[in-house]
Structures are given as structure tokens and as C-alpha cells.
Amino acid sequence: MESRNNSPGGRLKEMVAVARNCYRLIIEYPWLAPPQPGQFVQLRWHRGTDPLLRRPFSIHRADCRRGELWLLIQVAGRGTADLVERGTPGMELDILGPLGRSFPHLEEEGLALLLGGGVGLAPLLFLAEERRRRGLPFRWLIGGAGADLLPPPEYFLSLGLSPQFVTEDGSLGEKGLATDLLQRFLEEERPSRVHACGPVPMLATAAKLCRQFRVPCHLSLESFMACGVGACQGCVVPIRHGEKVEYRRVCLEGPVFDGEVVDFEQWPGIDP
Amino acid sequence: MNSGPGLTLNLAGIPMKTPFLAASGCYGYGREYLPWADYSCWGALVLKGTTREPRGGNPPPRLVETPSGLLNAIGLQNPGIDYFLKQIRPGLEELGPAIILNIAGESIEEYCQVASLLEGVKEVDGIEVNISCPNVRKGGVHFGTDPAVVEELVGAVREVYSGPLLVKLSLEAGQIVPVALAAEKAGADALSLINTLRGMVIDIHRRRPVLGSLTGGLSGPAIRPVAVRAVWEVAEAVKIPVVGMGGICTAEDALQFFLAGATAVAVGTANFVNPRVASDLVRGLTRYLQENGFKHYRELIGAARNR
Numbered sequence: 271m272e273s274r275n276n277s278p279g280g281r282l283k284e285m286v287a288v289a290r291n292c293y294r295l296i297i298e299y300p301w302l303a304p305p306q307p308g309q310f311v312q313l314r315w316h317r318g319t320d321p322l323l324r325r326p327f328s329i330h331r332a333d334c335r336r337g338e339l340w341l342l343i344q345v346a347g348r349g350t351a352d353l354v355e356r357g358t359p360g361m362e363l364d365i366l367g368p369l370g371r372s373f374p375h376l377e378e379e380g381l382a383l384l385l386g387g388g389v390g391l392a393p394l395l396f397l398a399e400e401r402r403r404r405g406l407p408f409r410w411l412i413g414g415a416g417a418d419l420l421p422p423p424e425y426f427l428s429l430g431l432s433p434q435f436v437t438e439d440g441s442l443g444e445k446g447l448a449t450d451l452l453q454r455f456l457e458e459e460r461p462s463r464v465h466a467c468g469p470v471p472m473l474a475t476a477a478k479l480c481r482q483f484r485v486p487c488h489l490s491l492e493s494f495m496a497c498g499v500g501a502c503q504g505c506v507v508p509i510r511h512g513e514k515v516e517y518r519r520v521c522l523e524g525p526v527f528d529g530e531v532v533d534f535e536q537w538p539g540i541d542p
Numbered sequence: 543m544n545s546g547p548g549l550t551l552n553l554a555g556i557p558m559k560t561p562f563l564a565a566s567g568c569y570g571y572g573r574e575y576l577p578w579a580d581y582s583c584w585g586a587l588v589l590k591g592t593t594r595e596p597r598g599g600n601p602p603p604r605l606v607e608t609p610s611g612l613l614n615a616i617g618l619q620n621p622g623i624d625y626f627l628k629q630i631r632p633g634l635e636e637l638g639p640a641i642i643l644n645i646a647g648e649s650i651e652e653y654c655q656v657a658s659l660l661e662g663v664k665e666v667d668g669i670e671v672n673i674s675c676p677n678v679r680k681g682g683v684h685f686g687t688d689p690a691v692v693e694e695l696v697g698a699v700r701e702v703y704s705g706p707l708l709v710k711l712s713l714e715a716g717q718i719v720p721v722a723l724a725a726e727k728a729g730a731d732a733l734s735l736i737n738t739l740r741g742m743v744i745d746i747h748r749r750r751p752v753l754g755s756l757t758g759g760l761s762g763p764a765i766r767p768v769a770v771r772a773v774w775e776v777a778e779a780v781k782i783p784v785v786g787m788g789g790i791c792t793a794e795d796a797l798q799f800f801l802a803g804a805t806a807v808a809v810g811t812a813n814f815v816n817p818r819v820a821s822d823l824v825r826g827l828t829r830y831l832q833e834n835g836f837k838h839y840r841e842l843i844g845a846a847r848n849r
Contacts, residue, residue, distance in 0.1 A: 314815065314816075319610040319762070319763045319791065320609050320610045321607060322607055322610055322611065322612060322762055322763070322811070322815060323607055323612065323814055323815060324814070324815060348607070349607070364816075366578065366817065493602070493603075494603060494605045494606065494607075495605070496605055496612060496614070496811075496814040497568070497574070497813065497814045498814075499570075499574050499575060499577075499578065499817070500570060500574045501568060501569055501570035501574040501575065501813070501814075502567070502568060502570070502605075502614070502616070502814065503570075503590075503599060503604070503616045503619045504604045504605040504614055504616060505602075505604075505605070506599065506602050506604065506619070507602060508601075508602075516598060517598060517599055517601075517602070517619060536601070538601065538602050538603055538754055
């Protein structure tokens with residue numbers, strides 16, 4: 271009964287595991303509008319009602335010339351588990367996007383520092399490739415619990431990228447937290463801007479450090495989402511607006527927010 | 543659409559091209575889906591529940607998916623009626639479908655103030671009085687459970703608003719028919735049902751409810767049979783038209799509601815899954831009418847009860 275007449279469909283070309291519970295998807299997709307780093311798509315992969323909703327995924331890479339969309343997906347719940355279970359080459363995909371606001375100041379010439387935690391890599395992969403393509407300077411820190419939860423260095427090298435790793439168990443790169451390394455970078459290299467994506471505690475610490483060092487930072491946030499287009503008000507996060515805290519939509523006003531205004535003290539499940 | 547079976551209707555005095563409405567709360571203020579949907583397939587857009595003062599809404603998380611359903615607790619986040627009238631209203635008539643504004647409040651006085659501000663507003667073809675929002679502490683669903691309160695509230699709004707007046711009903715009362723009859727008696731032109739059903743999901747890892755406001759309203763295919771039953775009961779009891787809703791995703795789903803006695807249907811959660819749902823519904827309903835030899839969809843209204 272349903273059709274996709276008025277929007278281009280996508281087709282899964284390849285799905286490979288790049289880390290434990292983490293998959294890289296290459297989707298044939300005739301981009302109508304070129305997306306920007308930080309934007310996301312709402313993906314629907316089946317006709318049934320359970321799981322019911324689409325799932326939002328940050329864009330890892332968008333090759334408009336070849337008509338490809340790359341996603342990096344972490345199995346985090348019923349939806350993503352179902353996607354990975356059903357995902358076979360040739361599978362039709364219904365894609366809504368590109369959606370949301372991208373990382374700002376993409377063309378800035380100063381040193382940009384990228385900070386990624388866990389699967390919060392996808393939008394930074396897009397951003398890093400874009401900076402590299404434009405010959406703009408950047409450094410990239412990637413933190414994770416252990417090597418098995420991160421794509422291996424070879425994955426990044428194949429894209430011409432060489433981030434610096436830090437893991438909690440020391441199994442890849444330095445042992446420690448990504449935010450420890452961030453502090454050192456802020457002290458020693460004085461970047462002009464920080465772009466971060468990852469677990470909320472990491473982002474909260476990053477925002478605090480950047481405020482301390484007076485370096486602007488932009489955070490790509492995640493939230494459970496229904497519509498993805500600003501209609502349902504379901505995906506909101508607490509954002510400071512002057513003295514007040516207001517709820518803003520991750521899908522429309524985000525997913526990238528100025529780290530200065532995100533109110534982590536009001537964040538659900540986070541003890542200030 | 544011109545050569546096929548008829549889909550037009552007049553609902554509570556509002557002419558519509560199709561019997562499909564975008565349900566309140568799921569279509570924002572009407573413009574959010576412009577890049578993604580074919581608006582010519584909607585008969586009307588029911589815009590987000592609006593109150594007198596701006597409301598910040600409930601603390602997140604506000605959403606959790608359930609089996610074939612969605613539990614939400616938005617808490618009527620909205621910018622208030624003044625902002626709506628100044629900033630959102632201009633140009634709404636250019637969207638195409640009829641425009642109905644859902645209104646809510648914490649007191650009868652507040653409902654009346656909001657309704658009176660909409661009297662004579664040409665961009666708004668009618669109002670839907672929300673007496674059934676499960677996600678606000680005061681007002682909301684509590685207005686919708688007592689027939690005497692419903693009669694007083696709807697009667698008071700009726701006095702200050704002369705345009706098409708819909709009332710959105712809850713199942714929280716247990717018995718929906720007495721509430722429906724009270725709304726009809728007080729001057730409602732049509733009834734919308736059902737609103738979401740209150741529910742809860744508990745995160746077993748954090749060992750607390752998932753939603754920031756603990757409970758939420760359940761929507762989606764999971765509640766559809768409950769909604770069809772409610773439409774069946776209410777359509778039999780009242781003379782005014784019924785707008786049926788609850789988990790409609792396909793034309794087959796919508797047909798059940800028409801056959802149960804709904805004059806029109808509203809689509810909420812399905813928009814999130816399939817923004818082109820209105821086009822699919824028009825296409826599917828048209829095909830069903832053609833295949834079964836009906837000239838107009840209205841021949842189906844309540845047809846399941848006539849045997």
C-alpha cells in the first residue's frame with residue numbers, strides 16, 4: 271500500500287563489521303542535496319510496525335558524485351539490532367534527509383580539534399575528511415573503553431586519516447580518558463575550536479574544559495527521536511537561554527549545539 | 543483524484559478534500575513536513591495543542607518506543623496563543639488543507655480565553671478542544687473524565703467560539719460514551735477520538751521509569767483495536783460526526799475506522815515513520831473504493847454496523 275514515489279530510495283551496497291557491535295554501511299543513494307558534516311538521516315529499513323520508528327544516524331560520508339551514503343552504526347538497542355540482523359546487500363532503504371544543523375565554521379583556517387568518543391565518530395569522520403579535502407589544519411582525538419570497541423587505525427588510514435587514540439584499558443594508544451588528552455591539547459596547542467561527539471559525560475567534561483580555556487566548542491548530541499523534522503518535540507535537550515533553561519529539539523535546532531549553552535546539569539540521568 | 547471515487551466531505555462545517563487529518567501533536571504547526579509530504583492529500587491539519595501562556599514541556603527523555611507503539615510525554619510544549627497568532631498564523635491558509643488548532647488549558651477560563659482569541663481568525667478553520675492530554679499535571683485528561691465537567695467546559699467554550707468546534711476525547715474515564723454525549727449536548731460539532739492511552743516503561747538497568755515524567759501517552763498500531771472499538775461505541779451514541787484515530791498507518795487501517803462509523807480519520811504516529819502517509823492513504827482508499835464499486839467513501843461510514 272505504501273510507495274516511495276516522491277523521494278529517492280536507497281539500496282544497501284555493503285555492510286561490514288568494523289568493531290565489536292559496530293558496522294559500516296555503504297548505501298547507494300542519489301543525493302538530492304549535498305549534506306554537511308554533522309547532519310543526519312532518518313533511516314527506515316522494513317515495512318513492519320515493530321520496531322516502529324525510523325532511526326537517526328549521523329552521516330559518516332556522502333559521496334554525491336558516486337551516489338553513496340556511508341553510515342557507522344553501533345548496535346545499541348532493538349532497532350539497530352534488527353537493522354544489522356536484516357541488513358543484506360540489495361536491501362531497500364527509505365532515507366529521510368539530510369536533516370539537522372551541521373558543525374559551524376567548517377572553513378575556518380585555525381587549528382580545529384576533533385574529539386570523538388566510542389561510536390561518536392561518524393560525524394567527525396565526515397568533518398575530518400572535509401577539513402582534509404580543503405587543506406585545513408585539524409587534530410583528532412578518539413577515546414574509547416578498549417580497542418575492540420573502536421574501528422582499527424587501518425580503517426582511518428584507508429580514508430587518509432590518522433587520529434590519535436586513547437583507551438581506558440590502554441589497549442590502543444595512550445591509557446586514559448579522551449578528556450585528559452583534550453586538556454593537554456588545550457594547554458599546549460591552543461586550538462581555535464573544538465568539535466566533539468560521543469557519550470554525554472565526555473561531552474560535559476569537554477564543554478567545561480573548553481569554557482575554562484575559552485575555546486569555542488560544538489557538540490553533536492544524540493537523543494531518542496520520533497519525527498526527525500521538528501514536528502513532535504520529542505527529542506529535546508536542556509539548553510540555556512540567558513537565565514532560563516529551555517528545551518530545544520536535537521533534530522531541528524541541533525544535533526550540533528554550542529557547548530556553551532548545553533545545560534548538562536539538567537541532563538537526564540547525569541548527576542551534576 | 544477528480545475522475546476517481548469521491549473523497550470530499552464537510553466536517554463540522556469545514557469543507558475538506560479528503561477524510562484524512564494530520565493529528566494534533568504529530569504535525570507541529572503545519573509547516574514542518576513541507577519538504578517531505580504531499581499536502582494536497584490532507585483534508586485538514588490539526589495543529590499542536592496550544593495554551594494561553596507558553597509552556598516549556600516535560601523534562602526529557604520524552605519518548606520511548608514500545609512494541610508497535612510509541613510512548614510520549616511532551617507535556618504540551620508550545621509557544622502560547624499570542625505567539626501563535628502573531629508568528630505562526632500568517633500564511634497558514636496557503637498550506638492547502640483546512641487548519642484546525644488544538645487548544646488546551648488548566649482551567650475552563652484558560653480554554654475560553656484561548657478560544658475567544660481564535661474567534662473570527664480566518665486562517666484557523668476550527669478548533670479542537672483537548673480535554674484528554676495525559677501528560678500535563680493540571681487540566682488535560684482530568685477535564686475529560688467527568689461528563690459534568692466536560693459539559694461545563696465545552697459549553698463555556700461554545701459561548702465564546704462560534705466556528706467549528708471539535709472535542710478530543712480520552713478513554714481514561716473508562717466509559718467514553720457518557721463523555722461523548724456530554725460534549726455533544728454542550729454544543730460540540732464533532733468528536734475526535736482517541737487520544738493516547740497512559741502507560742509506563744521501566745528501564746531495568748537504571749531501575750526507574752524511562753520517561754522524565756514517569757508516565758506517557760501510548761500511540762501507534764498497538765492501540766488501534768482499542769480506538770476502533772471506541773469509535774464504534776461513540777458513533778452509535780452521538781449524531782455529530784466522529785474523527786477516528788489511533789495507530790492508523792495504511793488505508794486498510796483507516797477503512798476499519800470508516801466502517802466503524804468515523805466520518806474522517808486522523809493520522810499521528812505514522813507520519814514519523816512514513817511522511818508520505820497521506821498520499822498512500824488517498825491512493826489506497828481510492829483503490830479500495832474502485833475495486834469494491836463505491837462512488838464515494840461516505841458510503842462506507844458505519845457500514846460495518848448495518849448487518
